[in-house]
Amino acid sequence: MTGRDDGGRRIGGQNGDSGDVDDRSSDSADARLGDGCSLAIISRRYGGTVAVAFGVVVLLVAATGVASYGIAHQTTESERIGDLRTTATVQAEAVGGWHDALRVRTRTLSNAAALQSDNETRIRRFLRNGPTTDSDSVTAVHYVETAGVRGTVAVSTNESVEGGLLARTGPAWRPVVAAANGDDGDDGVVHSERAYDSSDGPALAFASPVPGRDAVLVVVGTVDERRLSGGSTPLTVFGEAGEAVFASDSDIVPETAPESRMDAVTNGTAVTATRGDAVVAYAPVDGTQWVVATAAERDVFARPTRVVGLTAAAILAVTVLSLGAVGLFLTRWTVGPLTRLTRRVRAMEQGDLDADLSTARRDEVGRLYAAVEGMRDRTREQLRQAHEAREATERSRRELQRQNDRLDQFASTLSHDLRNPLTVARGHANLLSAQFDTLAADGVETDALQRHVHKLEGAHDRIESIIEDVLTLTREGASVEETERVHLGDVARDAWANVDSKDASIVVAESRPIEADRSRLLRAFENLFRNAIDHVGEEATVELGTLSDGFYVADDGPGIPEDAVDDIFEYGHTDSEGGTGLGLSIVKTIAEAHGWRLYVDTTYEDGAMFVFADVFDRDDHGWEASAFEWATTDDD
Structure with a gap:
């Protein structure tokens, strides 16, 4: 219990030690505060840092002298x-x-x-x-x-x-x-x-x-x-x-x-x-x-050691005196200019890029002033250029957005305006075909007329294909923002099921997971598979495999002539009678939207090989596609 003495002072009973504990806590806090202040002074004062550095050098020299003396004594x-x-x-x-x-x-x-x-x-x-x-x-x-x-x-x-x-x-x-x-x-x-x-x-x-x-x-x-x-x-x-x-x-x-x-x-x-x-x-x-x-x-053994000790002591004394004199001179010669430079740099940090950085010094300190001044001027110029570039980029972005919007609107309008009359034309073609079928049932010869109707329907299909390819080019060219983990083999098999493969076959030689937009990757595979079947034939064999930084799609056809390799990805390039010339352009557009590279491997001798490169990250080893299994330990 506690109470008060006659003088009104507080006295301790059961908890009378609390005053001592508070005193010790206060002393400990004061000691920590003192250590922190000392470190702050050293870290913020160049003179203090120099003094500490010279003190450390002196201690190192002394320790080296003592160690050398001990080694010399022992060695001798x-x-x-x-x-x-x-x-x-x-x-x-x-x-x-x-x-x-x-x-x-x-x-x-x-x-x-x-x-x-x-x-x-x-x-x-x-x-x-x-x-x-x-x-x-x-x-x-x-x-x-x-x-x-x-x-x-x-x-x-x-x-x-x-x-x-x-x-x-x-x-x-x-x-x-x-x-x-x-x-x-x-x-x-x-x-x-x-x-x-x-x-x-x-x-x-x-x-x-x-x-x-x-x-x-x-x-x-x-x-x-x-x-x-x-x-x-x-x-x-x-x-x-x-x-x-x-x-x-x-x-x-x-x-x-x-x-x-x-x-x-x-x-x-x-x-x-x-x-x-x-x-x-x-x-x-x-x-x-x-x-x-x-x-x-x-005593005969100790004589050389004593000489070494006296020599080391003399060297230490001369070193301490020399370091003290040099340290005092360097401190006075460098602290003042550096302090002024520090104030001006702080002003620059606060936005005053017109701070005076002139000096009459021509030594390292003068060059430091000049370097800071040059950095200030370059920073000012870079800020101006960055501001102008930002404005130009913003203008380009807005213009590109307007163009993309117009292009998308144009494509949608074109698709709508073409599909309406195309639907009407396809309906009339169907009516004509039905009428010819009726006449043929009555014994009228309509084969020649039916051939014209079939050509008309083929033209309608070609127009429909062109419309779809144009829409794909305008919409698939945008950069891929969101991806998911998909397996190459699974997407390729789904794409193969979507195309009219006839008697052709697909071989998945090697597969692994990648990060991609599944719908766009599916569209790219579909176009590549159609291209292979159109150019190789109905019994073509298409192969999918992986490379060190990507994957490939190859066929067993005659390959691509060397003089055509540079043009096959151009819009409208085709050597097929019924092709639109947009299929491979769409594939390249989808690859570039993912940030990949697409090229033809001209060294492949068994047909045509299209290579998708820069697909995998360097640290993406595809372990989940292998027999590798993570091992757990008791520390996990």
Whole structure:
């Protein structure tokens, strides 16, 4: 319930929320009104439209810059990561080549004939004259005799270790010698699992047993990180267990490789992983269980992107300032003239075709003024011509109507005035015929006189036919105003029944519905059928069929001579003794009243063919005359 407080203000009880609802409805209506006003201002003010257009352009430029920055960042990072994987693959190939070269050299040297002799001088000469001088990677070669318990370095390219015990002089390659002595390696060559420090830098020992001797040949190769890595990124090689075989001094490469990465690369796939602020690439070394790892800081990837971002921001700022200046200038330069032109065009809309459309501008705005002025002048001239044409058309229509009325009156009068004496003449002819019949019954010879009476009756019939044809020409020539859906075959059969077909026959080869005045179409068919029977004979065959844009009526007669084709539709043209020469003229008149074309197909070789064209509309497919059926769906 509601009431009033002491101050006379209305307070709410049960319906106390109505005030809030009204306020919200009012706010919503105000918001819609504000949006509508904003759109109206933009749509009706060229300056507002230009401002909105420039704002949209600025937003598009900004969005394009942001999108370009994002794409450049993503593309650059993706390309750099791909380059890092490629670098790791190249480094893996270099390490693999270094590894294979040392294995081949070790196996080749261990199988040399010089090492299979008992002459240490010969072995020493062989080792010191070749293996360490023709390779940058080989720093020392040791011939270790393993017959003793401890093993002795019998011959070495390093004189300081020659003759020493293996345990003292070569602790780093002692496990390799033991493995080679046991022939545990592939092709008899084994190498140490980790690089060790030597006087020439990190080194790796390769060992192979000497055939036929209790000896192992040890080849020491240095690990030149700069040469193997190409000097671009750090290089670390991990073994099968993930421990570093030899490691880079860089701290961005991990000391051990993750097991998942080792599994991926040992399957032949180069992969990358993020490690803090760096990206690490792993690549397998073919023919080994080693994995090469190289890394680069993410900051290196971001430098080109930052340059692109700064460039895009600068371009955006310059674009916004330039667009603002250009927009202000164009607005002031175009809004004023267009506003004036709008006022003058509105005056022209209200009928003032003498509005001043002159301007001193010679640019596009000036040409627009000139175009509007030319349009105004042409419109004025067209209005004048249309007015004159309308008056002329109206005069012609009235004159044509008067002529049609006179022609119809003339035809009716002619028909009435001719039929009255014709009826009298026909009556007298009948009386004469009856008298001659009486005389003939009394035995008087009247055959000669009867022939004259028959000729007289034939003349009367011809006069009657001429009267009917004249009436048809005057009345059937009017345009068809109302049509109905009729079937060609049905109308043709009705027309055939109306004519004296004698022994002739009609064949309806193909039929379909059309829009036509049935009575006029019936009359046209009757005249065509009579024409065919008169010219072909009593046993003529007439055929009706359809075409893509109409239909045809053909007979099996001798056809129409080429020199007569252009004249057969003329009034009075006939080559028949009893014809009026109006039958085909009537057919053409009826066709033209429907808006059709009628012509003779001179290419038809089996007789005469009359073609009715432009009968069907383009979208009138005549489906109801076919087996086509409309299908209904649940949505109908």
